[in-house]
Amino acid sequence: MLRSPWDYSRRRDEFVAWAATVPALANPAATVAWNTDKRYLAELAAAGVPVVPTTWLSPGDPVELPADGEWVIKPAVSAGSVDTGRYNLTDPSHRALALSHVARLVEAGRVTMLQPYLPAVDTYGETALLYLGGRYSHAIRKGPMLDGPDLGVEGLYKEEAITPRTPTDAERAVADAVLAAVPGGADHLLYARVDLIPGPDGSPLLVELELTEPSLFLGYADGAADRLATAITGTLGR
Ligand SMILES: Nc1ncnc2c1ncn2[C@@H]1O[C@H](COP(=O)(O)OP(=O)(O)O)[C@@H](O)[C@H]1O
Ligand SMILES: [Mg+2]
Structure with missing residues (x-):
């Protein structure tokens, strides 16, 4: 199971090639190849998912x-x-x-x-919905990440402000629609994270679908780690 290969983006082709050599990788190598280039957002938009205009x-x-x-x-x-x-x-x-x-x-x-720039992120924040073993598990709020021009980031990622969140029905519905639009379906996914920010009219827009190496924020929801463990053991017999 992929966890935190957060330097892959500098060597994405090598990473994708390596993933293809791993037996029974979760998520599968074909998913990793598709999901490590955000042009998948254009495909999801074409399939009818509300995506940030890009x-x-x-x-x-x-x-x-x-x-x-x-x-x-x-x-x-x-x-x-x-x-x-x-x-x-x-x-x-x-x-x-x-x-x-x-x-x-x-x-x-x-x-x-x-x-x-979706200004709702400054007040409402970003909602990340976590799915484990194909089922909705929990969600978090992530605070705004961008305060101005890119001046470079020390290390592999920028610090995030995370709190637990109960998603709205609209967010749940968009996240379900995102997963339903994944090529090959979402049944083969051990984990998924759908990141949404409200658009100009307040309805959720997809910013990112994380099927590669998402932070799963297991510490922010009761039972999330157990649900992941159950999902992992559930794949072992396949
Ligand atoms: N269109 C946008 N409007 C507002 N904030 C954005 C937008 N795109 C990205 N961000 C902010 O930048 C962060 C990182 O962007 P994201 O697209 O999630 O890329 P990654 O997490 O892969 O670096 C987001 O969590 C969000 O805070
Ligand atoms: Mg992100």
Whole structure:
């Protein structure tokens, strides 16, 4: 079972190739290959899942930033909020930093994502719903992670502010819809985490589906560790 290979994003191709050599890996290697590149979000959006609107910039594409507003720039292969920044494009200094952030990513050959900053994360936060053995287990609130331009992260991930949360019915419904849209279905998943932030009209939007190496926040809900253990032993006979 994959747990915390949080430096994989720097060596993603090697990681995916290694995963394919592991017998009975959970989650399966094909899932890891699909889920370690956030372009899966475009597939889920095409399947009808409400996803944060995203513009994709591939190396070689012309870079045109919106005239104003707050925007997020991040790489398609990433984890731990590394290489992720928030820019107010009305501010000329932010605009210059945003352009150099995009240039740094695409010059390194990385597909880059541009998204509107969802301001609800500053107050309501992000809701992460954890599924263990195919069933909803628990949820947490994660505080906002981005306070401005990307100035680099020390280590493999940025510190997070986590508290337990009871998800709304709308969040449960979107998370179920996300899992139902996973190629091959969700039955083969030992664990899954669906990260949602309210959009402009308050309804939940998918920011990330974590099927590779999610923090499972087992300490934030009674019985979660036992549910994971039961899910693991349940796979052993297969
Ligand atoms: N469009 C967005 N609006 C607001 N906050 C965002 C947005 N995209 C990312 N973030 C913030 O940045 C964090 C990291 O982004 P995410 O897409 O989850 O990538 P990863 O966790 O793989 O680094 C999120 O937890 C969230 O706090
Ligand atoms: Mg995330």
